[in-house]
Amino acid sequence: MNYIGSKKKLLKFIEYSILDTAGDIKNYTFCDLFAGTGTVAKQFKTLCHSVITNDIEYYSYIINRNIIGISEIMECEHLIDELNQLKGIDGFIYNNYCMGSNSKRNYFTDKNGRKIDAIRVKIKEWKNDSRITENQYYHLLASLLESVDKVANVASVYGAFLKKIKKSASNEIKLKSIQPISNNKKCIVYNKDANELIKNISGDILYLDPPYNARQYGANYHILNTIAKYDYFVPKGITGLRNYITSDYCRKNVVKDKFEDLIKNSKFQYIYLSYSNEGLMSLEEIENIMSKYGKYEKRTMKFYPRFKADKNREYTAETTTEYLHILKKEY
Numbered sequence: 001m002n003y004i005g006s007k008k009k010l011l012k013f014i015e016y017s018i019l020d021t022a023g024d025i026k027n028y029t030f031c032d033l034f035a036g037t038g039t040v041a042k043q044f045k046t047l048c049h050s051v052i053t054n055d056i057e058y059y060s061y062i063i064n065r066n067i068i069g070i071s072e073i074m075e076c077e078h079l080i081d082e083l084n085q086l087k088g089i090d091g092f093i094y095n096n097y098c099m100g101s102n103s104k105r106n107y108f109t110d111k112n113g114r115k116i117d118a119i120r121v122k123i124k125e126w127k128n129d130s131r132i133t134e135n136q137y138y139h140l141l142a143s144l145l146e147s148v149d150k151v152a153n154v155a156s157v158y159g160a161f162l163k164k165i166k167k168s169a170s171n172e173i174k175l176k177s178i179q180p181i182s183n184n185k186k187c188i189v190y191n192k193d194a195n196e197l198i199k200n201i202s203g204d205i206l207y208l209d210p211p212y213n214a215r216q217y218g219a220n221y222h223i224l225n226t227i228a229k230y231d232y233f234v235p236k237g238i239t240g241l242r243n244y245i246t247s248d249y250c251r252k253n254v255v256k257d258k259f260e261d262l263i264k265n266s267k268f269q270y271i272y273l274s275y276s277n278e279g280l281m282s283l284e285e286i287e288n289i290m291s292k293y294g295k296y297e298k299r300t301m302k303f304y305p306r307f308k309a310d311k312n313r314e315y316t317a318e319t320t321t322e323y324l325h326i327l328k329k330e331y
């Protein structure tokens, strides 16, 4: 998934910096507290003894519950085939996010909208009838979210839809299995506010990748939450938004206090923070906060592409500098 702030391209830098500072991590517990698509947690699930992931957004929970929370190979091809063969139905997505229903929203072709509804309803039905296990439920739902993303008629995020159906959105949706990292590691996946969860967990390595500007993930990925929850609400405005969580990490006046609270309450020896130099907190503010709690150092990596809306509302890559702030906490 093309995700705002994804660390896919920074993974080697993060891995190298962590191994270089924390040493032998094979017996360590690694926590990815703002996990997003789970890119970083996935890597450390292969390197550490156990992994904890968390994200405040429900779609992220579903994605991580599959790739991190399940530790076996999922053999669900028969279920995936059955879902792919379903006939579309007029459900919540078709009625509210496709043109054919007169919703005036164009997030999916009518055919894909109806198919998404049919698949989502069937997954729910199978869960209610106990035809599938809990792991199979999360596996199928996470696979649906990833497949939906491939045919969404948006420039990159779901903040707005495109007027005309773009090429990739005109393809028929095909559910594809997204396999978990199946290495029998002990993993726990949470869907909580980071500052609340931190009071109740402990481990060795804490990786922090909070939002660094005012863009709210709940608004930019609202359709994924709607498909993941499949609840009833009245979509608002032209874009069909649902109510969403406003993260404190996207608010200039509170972010510093929240960040310090997080560092103070962390029961982890090594803490790593990914943060852009264009973020709401300045480099100096981060350094001042982290240095209060132990030995601090900073590493940098340049030329990381970031999202930028141009005048045609397309998203293009620009370069910026990414920082990894490192703290060896002293108690």
Ligand SMILES: C[S@@+](CC[C@H](N)C(=O)[O-])C[C@H]1O[C@@H](n2cnc3c(N)ncnc32)[C@H](O)[C@@H]1O
Pocket: 003, 004, 005, 006, 007, 008, 033, 034, 035, 036, 037, 038, 039, 040, 054, 055, 056, 057, 060, 192, 193, 194, 195, 209, 210, 211, 212, 217, 218, 247, 248, 249
């Ligand atoms: C920069 S993204 C993480 C990207 C992730 N490392 C990846 O590679 O996909 C920041 C994440 O923080 C989550 N988030 C924002 N505020 C949060 C909070 N208060 N508690 C937990 N998660 C939060 C967002 O939902 C988003 O997924």
